[in-house]
Amino acid sequence: MSLIQSWRWFGPNDSVSLQDILQAGATDVVSALHYIPHGEVWPLEDILERKALIEAAGLKWSIVESVPVHEAIKTRGNANEKYLDNYKTTLRNLSKAGLNLVCYNFMPVLDWTRTDLSYRLQNGAKALYFDWADLASFDHYILQREKAFSYYSDEVVELAKLRWADMTEERKKELSDIILMGVPTEKSMTKEDLINSIAIYREIGKAGLRDNLVYFLKSIQQTCEEEGITMTIHPDDPPFPILGLPRIASNVEDLKYIMDKVPEFFNGVCFCTGSLGAGGHNDLPEILAKIGERVHFAHLRNVKKNNRGDFYEAEHLNGDVDMVTIMQQLIKLNKNRKRPILYRPDHGHQLLDDLDKQTNPGYSAIGRLKGLAELRGLEIGLDR
Template sequence: MQETWRWYGEADPITLEHVRQTGAAGVVTALHDIPDGTAWPAEDIARRRAMVEAAGLTWSVCESIPMEQCVKRGDGDAPKAIARWKDTLANLGRAGIPVVCYNFMPVVDWTRTDLRWRTHRGTGLALRFEMTDFVAYDVFILRRPQAADDYDPAIVARAELRAGAMDEEEKRLLERNIIAGLPGGALVQTRASITALLDSFKGLDAAAMQGNLIAFLKEVVPVAEEYGVLLGIHPDDPPFSLFGLPRVVSTPRDVRNILAAVDSPHNGITLCAGSYGSRADNDVAAMAAEFAPRINFAHLRNVTVEADGSFFEDDHLDGGADMVAVIEALLREERRRAAVGDRRPAIPFRPDHGHLLGDDIGKKTNPGYSYIGRMKGLGELRGVARAIGRQLDREGAGA
């Protein structure tokens, strides 16, 4: 497994020199400064790769080529948007970038209600998704029509009390946390713009959206094959409907449908243990074992899920996912690939969504992407991988 680190480019508070100090060899990055709807020029990709390599690192994964909303809707603008995506993919392949991670989440990307939640064990500040707060926003602040019908009446009743107790500043903070978009230059939404986007998805059910995803894959996987790029679709985060919208990369069944649609090692998944683990009925270790041959990238983080569906980012080796079993599945898959002559590179992984710790609490950081918390997680994951690797080596020597 190759240790990597997500880096948001020159605007990232964490420098490439700091990345080197973590011990990671690879960088996960993208051209965040290029607006959506624009294919990435080859010269800009080459410039980013040269910058990474000048720091003694490798651009191991592109995360992510922006996915325009029209592609998810499958509307009349989708063909041109897919063509732009293919142009970017080809340029990345020509530049030797081996893996591309992407997602198919409608309107909002990863979503949390609290970006600075104080953990019960006092292990810093964590990201949290609080179900009552989210329902309070959707039903009583955003006031999405018929939103209450999408939730259990008991949660709606609690959410009404919660919304009524919030002052305007609390409401604004909750809204910013939910719809601010991704760090690194992604579009920051407003209440009006998110309402318009939600309206643009009216009438689209899960079957139609899955069909749009499969149509996209049939267009882009041949390009990935031609240019030697491994694709890894990231799961929905969280892996259940938000704002009444369908989400189609949330369960083992979803993954099976995606992989069967285009049966190619270039059509693979990003195993995000935290995203899949945010749904209590997903067994992340079992998914790692089942889908190992098509795992092209891994995000290793952990969450603890609560009875009402709320969850928080836990320490990397705690939470609901058996991280030791997940890492063992990935290491066994690498050995299987080597034994059958599969020339795919070592599976890149990165520590994800570390806690805010120490003096990082007072520094400028991208939410979930502080330095100390992720470095702590990387050290823990590295230790687990080293120990399991030694055990597998002993097994192989004794065979």
């Protein structure tokens, strides 16, 4: 039994069509109803409409990514129970539509963070990039968080000061827009909202956020078990605290804690090699060896880091992540599964004709087609 090759599709407004996905060779689609605001119930009719659209193209909607977790749940605020009820209703509606694998994350406020969405590589392609000095510049000069520079190394602070002195007004605005963007398919947040959220999470801390995740999982456990739904948590991206916001899914200890606290089968992991690989503290083959039985979905991409911890998203088989060993482990894990593990090429360089197109950051067609072809070839070669 082979791993299942999937592809993320943002819906009818995605510049990458379902026919493009077929031509890329994927069989399954990863999708979500991004137009529905965070926390609101996904109507069954809307779910069935999206599913029918995908199936009419000859593909299968196999995993929902993501059903976003509302901030009121992450902070366990006043509206927590309301949004938990909404979440459970959405899960029931997904189950009625035959969808029982869900990806989500528990990252506070911003979701994934980058500082450049079009970093130019030597070959002319563009990649997503994270730069600590640019983040520190935003933190100190734009966000103006109290004692912001004290959270960064001396090297990063000095570089941030030099970078800011030479930064154009256009780049300052671009940097701010990128960081405040949060999830590209959602509404951007304001600087004031972010400052208020940082204050809230300062009180919650890592331990409190962990408790809130466990409460969330235990709250939806009965619904998941009754409906046969498996949840897969996506690791933090990048896997370290950002702007004073805590992270709780950044390393093997975090993931083992989540699995141990809620050991029931419905609680699983989306193994993202790019998110975990961005942390120099992470040994990905070791992590997969320890939590592999709980992995049901994989995002496969690569990163290259420098000594400061800055990183860009590299070619799928050419980076700091040992993709050969990861694929070997996934193939071995998959041999004993009743339901095969799904993976998708995560992100991809903007290259060739896509350089002139407007796409969701990281989700142009040709770069992911190249990545999927490389991963497919790697899987077939190793499996034989």
